[in-house]
Every structure is written in C-alpha cells, then in structure tokens.
Amino acid sequence: MKWASAISEQPELESAIDECAASLRNQLDGSPANLAVVFASSHYSHNYEAIPDLIRQALRGEDDPPMVLGCSGGGIIGNGQEVEQRPALSITAASLPDVTLTPFHLAGDSLPDLDAGPSSWEELLKVSPTDAPQFVILADPFSFPVQNLLMGLDFAFSGAAKIGGLASGGQQQNGNALFLGNRVHRSGAVGVALHGNITIDTVVAQGCRPIGKPMRITQSRQNMLESLDGETPLTILRGLYPTLNERDQGLMRNSLFLGVVMDEFLDDPQQGDFLIRNVMGMDDRSGSLAIGEMLKEGQLVQFHLRDADTSAQDLAAVLDRYAGDNRENQAQGALLFSCLGRGQYLYGRPNHDTDLFRDKLGSVPLGGFFCNGEIGPVSGTTFLHGYTSSFGIFRPRL
Structure with missing residues (x-):
C-alpha cells in the first residue's frame, strides 16, 4: 500500500491535472495508482465533465487506469495544504495491491426502505459484510437523503467505517459534481467500498x-x-x-x-x-x-x-488520542472532510487543521475538501455533522 497527495492552483484544468499527476507519479515511485480521489473547486465548473477522463489518462500506467472518486468543493485540500476562495484541484492517489474497490452511484429514490433487511443493502452496493468493507461516501446535499443511507449502512454493515462529506461549491440543484469512474453525476451519491488488506480509522473533531x-x-x-x-x-x-x-x-x-x-x-x-x-x-x-x-x-x-480556540483544542485532543492509541503509526494516507465554516473563516488563517494533523501524525499524504456536511461516527454510529473535521486514516489491516 502506498499513498500520495498533490494539489495545484493552476487556473487551467489540464495544467492543474498535469501538475498533480507529475507529483503523484514521483511520490508513488513506479507503483500503479488504483484509486484517485479528486476534489475540484467551482472555478473549473465549466469543465467538470472532462475531469474523470483527464485524470484516468494522466495516471494510467501499464495496467488499468485508476478508479476515480471525488466531487466539487468550496475549498480544496491536498498534500497537506488548504486552498480556499481560489482555483484549486487536488488528487490523492493510492496503490492498493491487496484491496478490492467496489464503486457505487446511488439515486435518492434507489435506497431500500428503512425497514428492509440487510440483504437489500448488500444487493444495492454489491458487497457483503463477510468482506469487511470500509466506505468512502460523497453525496449531493440538494438531492440525496444521506442520513437514510448512513442508517441503512450502519444496519447492514455494523462495525464498518463510513467516512465522507457532502459536495460543495454549487449554490443550487445540479450545481455540484460527483465523480465516479469515467462518469460525472449531478445528483445522488457516489462512493467506494474498500475491502481486503485495508482499514480506515476515523477521527471526528466536532469542535466543541x-x-x-x-x-x-x-x-x-x-x-x-x-x-x-x-x-x-x-x-x-x-x-x-x-x-x-x-x-x-x-x-x-x-x-x-x-x-x-x-x-x-x-x-x-x-x-x-x-x-x-x-x-x-x-x-x-x-x-x-x-x-x-x-x-x-x-x-x-x-x-x-464552540469557537476557534475550542475547535483547535478539540482537534488537538482527538488527534493526540489517536496517536496515543496507534503508537506504531502505520497510517499510509488520509482524507479530511472539513466544514465550510472551519478553515480561514474560523481560524483567521489557512492550513490550521492540516498543520495540526502533520504535527500529531507526521507527513502522511492528506487530501480532502471543505464540505456542506461531514460524515463520520460517534460511539460507533455514523452521523452527518456540521462544523466538524472528519478524518479517514488508511492503513494496512495486516
């Protein structure tokens, strides 16, 4: 398992992707990228449809192109850097030789009834609890009942990590973009179930x-x-x-x-x-x-x-707790789903949460975006949060 993260502020989309891809290839050092998680600011909205194919081409090695997963964002995080209110595109890529990726796109009306059995959710996502899957989920806030999805996933896949966020950058229905494979969706939810030699540790800082x-x-x-x-x-x-x-x-x-x-x-x-x-x-x-x-x-x-000082202290406390519980620090990569109300708006300066993450856990490749809502667990149950920083930290299971 090998992770890498890059960010570009090039205003032209192809230049931004090329800059990220060059950095990722250097960091991966010949390992093929199996997963590419992309977040793009609304400055590229006129070219959203081109993003998946451009990334697949830029990161395609001798093997198949990477599975692309991502969405639009009101602020972008990559390579441990936060960029707000400016053009930015980040790609966090992973070489996952012993991991199976099962992608899914869900429409709002495709979810099973909340009283449906676990098998309905297994059929919907094409994964089984026996696979011990972990989930990364990105949803459109205008068109998808994400809390119903989280309740269903907790019911059918209890104990599985679920992490993610609601797309941002768009101001109305169809204004956001969700990226999956070679497709761009304007509604619903996209995600990937990961199973095999991988674990997602979750760290949720609610800032209070x-x-x-x-x-x-x-x-x-x-x-x-x-x-x-x-x-x-x-x-x-x-x-x-x-x-x-x-x-x-x-x-x-x-x-x-x-x-x-x-x-x-x-x-x-x-x-x-x-x-x-x-x-x-x-x-x-x-x-x-x-x-x-x-x-x-x-x-x-x-x-x-809640205020800036409290949010900073809370994040430091939960990261300290995680670092103390994981002294071997096998973290290989991480994704950060942070609220639009954090960042410079809360702290008065950029990179507060990413700097603190680096201070506590070292130079783990970190990407992400500023969300319209953050997905993460509290006491084993998955919720949609606000004002939160929700981290998914990836490491080998074995």
Missing part, C-alpha cells in the same frame, strides 16, 4: 467543549427538549450563565450547542462521546429548546460551546 454537567432528558417531544433532571432547559441555562466567565457568557448567547451521548451505557462521557447538535430556538413561555436532532427521554446530554 462541554459546560455545566451531564443531565438526563426527563421530558422531550420529537426534537423539543422540555425537561432536564426535572427542570426546564431555560432554568438550567439561567443557573449556568452566572458561573461562566465573560467570554463563555458571550458564547452561550451566540454559539450554544447540545451534546447528546449516543452510547446509552455510558455514564461518564468524555469529550468525543457526544453528538453535537444545534440549539435551533427557545420557547420563553415553556422554557423548552428546539434541537437539531430527535431526542429520547433518558438520554444523557450536556450543553457545549
């Missing part, structure tokens, strides 16, 4: 820190949070506010989130055990909150805050 203490939901209705430990959420927040410093009081007013513990057997949750969801609104009369997630009575929750 907890305030107060964990509490049980004692009353809820759909996404309405009505009672915590027998008190209204508004009462809890009014009691919490004076205990915070001035900076955190400001964040509570403007950047308040709810963390939901997804592992029902977890009584002492740590940072990273929470699914972070928006506080969407407040009812002053009842003291209840509208949350961007369906809630259940008995769930453990905790309020969270």
Whole structure:
C-alpha cells in the first residue's frame, strides 16, 4: 500500500491535472495508482465533465487506469495544504495491491426502505459484510437523503467505517459534481467500498467543549427538549450563565450547542462521546429548546460551546488520542472532510487543521475538501455533522 497527495492552483484544468499527476507519479515511485480521489473547486465548473477522463489518462500506467472518486468543493485540500476562495484541484492517489474497490452511484429514490433487511443493502452496493468493507461516501446535499443511507449502512454493515462529506461549491440543484469512474453525476451519491488488506480509522473533531454537567432528558417531544433532571432547559441555562466567565457568557448567547451521548451505557462521557447538535430556538413561555436532532427521554446530554480556540483544542485532543492509541503509526494516507465554516473563516488563517494533523501524525499524504456536511461516527454510529473535521486514516489491516 502506498499513498500520495498533490494539489495545484493552476487556473487551467489540464495544467492543474498535469501538475498533480507529475507529483503523484514521483511520490508513488513506479507503483500503479488504483484509486484517485479528486476534489475540484467551482472555478473549473465549466469543465467538470472532462475531469474523470483527464485524470484516468494522466495516471494510467501499464495496467488499468485508476478508479476515480471525488466531487466539487468550496475549498480544496491536498498534500497537506488548504486552498480556499481560489482555483484549486487536488488528487490523492493510492496503490492498493491487496484491496478490492467496489464503486457505487446511488439515486435518492434507489435506497431500500428503512425497514428492509440487510440483504437489500448488500444487493444495492454489491458487497457483503463477510468482506469487511470500509466506505468512502460523497453525496449531493440538494438531492440525496444521506442520513437514510448512513442508517441503512450502519444496519447492514455494523462495525464498518463510513467516512465522507457532502459536495460543495454549487449554490443550487445540479450545481455540484460527483465523480465516479469515467462518469460525472449531478445528483445522488457516489462512493467506494474498500475491502481486503485495508482499514480506515476515523477521527471526528466536532469542535466543541462541554459546560455545566451531564443531565438526563426527563421530558422531550420529537426534537423539543422540555425537561432536564426535572427542570426546564431555560432554568438550567439561567443557573449556568452566572458561573461562566465573560467570554463563555458571550458564547452561550451566540454559539450554544447540545451534546447528546449516543452510547446509552455510558455514564461518564468524555469529550468525543457526544453528538453535537444545534440549539435551533427557545420557547420563553415553556422554557423548552428546539434541537437539531430527535431526542429520547433518558438520554444523557450536556450543553457545549464552540469557537476557534475550542475547535483547535478539540482537534488537538482527538488527534493526540489517536496517536496515543496507534503508537506504531502505520497510517499510509488520509482524507479530511472539513466544514465550510472551519478553515480561514474560523481560524483567521489557512492550513490550521492540516498543520495540526502533520504535527500529531507526521507527513502522511492528506487530501480532502471543505464540505456542506461531514460524515463520520460517534460511539460507533455514523452521523452527518456540521462544523466538524472528519478524518479517514488508511492503513494496512495486516
């Protein structure tokens, strides 16, 4: 297994692909590219249709051309570099001699019913749980029910890593591009199942820190949070506010989130055990909150805050934890799916997350893009996130 990543800011598409291909060939040092993951900014939108074939030709060796997977992006990541608001194209390529790649394109109306059995999902994706597949998924935010796909994949392929993001760069339906093989799709979802001598480790940084203490939901209705430990959420927040410093009081007013513990057997949750969801609104009369997630009575929750410093600390913490758990560091390549709201918009400078990744894990080839939503697991269940950096780290299984 060998990975490589390259990025180009050449404004002409063919020049950008040629520049990336030359760098990739040098990094792969004669190993054939079996997979090429491409992300292209909207500056190339008039030429999206040409991208798959140009890459297949540029990276074709003596063997077959690589499987192309990718999409358009509002910001592009390649070779550990983040490029926003400028033309950029990145290709992350891999030589995978002991890995089988099974590509798929899904239309929104092609998904099995949520009460369908696992075999329906196996038939749809042409892979079996006995293959122990890992998934990279890219979807169009305007046309595809990605949460239904993630629920189905978790049901049929529990324990399998699922990582990815929602295409960006387009402002309306059919404005994004999804690349698969030699085709360009304007809707649905594309992806690849990888099985054989490969593992995808997932690292998800949601960029928040907890305030107060964990509490049980004692009353809820759909996404309405009505009672915590027998008190209204508004009462809890009014009691919490004076205990915070001035900076955190400001964040509570403007950047308040709810963390939901997804592992029902977890009584002492740590940072990273929470699914972070928006506080969407407040009812002053009842003291209840509208949350961007369906809630259940008995769930453990905790309020969270987010800002640039918190996001940086959270990412450092989860990468430190991963590095500590994987001291041999067999990582060969990685993909980063980061929110459009991160990057320069959040940190005031480029390359924050990629620099931190390099500091913690070394010079692992890293590509990716800034997404309209990020796919990654929390406590073993796969979710669609916002404001998140979701890493897929590739290493040999054996």
